[in-house]
Amino acid sequence: MSLEYATFGLAPAIRAGGVLANGDYQVHRDFVDFVVDGHPLLFRLSDLDAVSPLAADIPPAIFTAQVHSLLLEADAPLEGGRYIIYGCPECEDLACGAVTAVIERDGDDFVWRDFAWQTEARADLELNGYRGIGPLRFRGDEYRGALTALLDDRSATRRRVLLIGARVAVLARLAAALRTIGIGAEIAHDATGVPAEELRTYGAVAFGRVVGEPERAALRQSFARVGADVAYVDGLAPIVPLLVAQIEHALDRSPVERRRLTHLAATGGAAEIEVTSTCRVRVTLYRQDRLHRVHTREVFDDVLEPGRHRIALDPRTTKGESYVVARTTGSVLAAEVVH
Incomplete structure (x- = not known):
């Protein structure tokens, strides 16, 4: 099989959650995206709302199994040697639709080909094939190195937020909205007495508008002392969907x-x-x-x-x-x- 090589990499990504204008909620998902020739593969699929199988919130055993599957160390989950590349962010049902592809070995290389949108056990390439994507040939050492690195050091994605402010009712509604879309949230006045291990589990700290600079500086120092790298959010207004959007942006470390x-x-x-x-x-x-x-x-x-x-x-x-x-x-x- 004569194909030019494409580079293969992995990068953190999110499916942004939020409180929508009609009152619905959209679930937040952290996942690892595939980066091909320096660009997220998902972006080549236009407006697809999907996540890779390497999601941060799946159990470790399933995450490990997904990595081994992509390394062809387990049987293909779908007919014809097909693997799910991107699936529904809300569930794992193939009926919702998924981007699948054949993954195979060619010597030491890995090849992804015959990309398709699939909703049933068998893919229909004539009707639902992605003709502008693939085949993609990856060098074996680069491909294996990127995936096995996930197993060697799978750092937990921090999706907890600390809320600091004086308007308890607003903070309570904000915390409830964040938890609904899959982001842990706690309300506090400061970080006094909080163990270092717990501080490191936060990905963001959101300040209400009335929180003074001395209080903000003291809290930043608490996180800095334990080496916790968090994003700080200055709330624009006590409007829950707006604050959720600000926090979603802060949690995006891509x-x-x-x-x-x-x-x-x-x-x-x-x-x-x-x-x-x-x-x-x-x-x-x-x-x-x-x-x-x-x-x-x-x-x-x-x-x-x-x-x-x-x-x-x-x-x-x-x-x-x-x-x-x-x-x-x-x-x-x-x-x-x-x-």
Whole structure:
């Protein structure tokens, strides 16, 4: 089989969860994505909402079995030597649809070919094959090295958040929303007396707007003393879906160049968005009036091509204190509307 070599790598990725404008919840998933020739393979599948089999929240034994399967050290789970490359982020049911491919050895190399969208036991390449992807040939040492490294050092992905603030009711609603989408959350006034091992399990700390700088500095020092690398979030407003979006962004530790959504800014008349690959983007506007009532409006929901885009906003809906949240399947950003 004569094919040019593609590089193979792995990188952390997320399926961004959140509280949607219609009140629904979208589950947060951390997973390891496949990086082919320096770019996430998932991005070549346009707007697919899916995760790889190497998800952080599956039991260790199943995670190990998935790695061995990709190394062809176990029988293929599907007919025709096919393996699941990306599956449903909400469940593991093939009926929801999955991207599958044949994985085989060619000498010391590994080859991924015949990519298809599959919902039944047998893939129909004529009807559902991905003709623009593959075959992909990977050097054996590079391929095995990347996957076996996961077994040698599978660092637990931290998906816990510490919430610091004075508005207990808002913090309680925020914690409940985070837990609903699969992110652990605790409420505290400070980190005094918290064991170092527990501090290291947090991926982010979210501050309410009334938390003073001395309290923030003391908490940062507590985490720094134990060598905990956490992201700090300054809450834009006591609006739960907005705060969830900020925390989702903070938990995304993937390199910026490997994210789909890389820029968001807004004025009273427009939102400016930058995406790195073709994807569906949803933009939601949140406005808080003088009585602290929250008004929510879905202002955009469509597929965008790579590049910068300007989304018109109705100035009448952005008066006063307002914010926008832009969301793709793997990225989310929040920004204040600047007047």
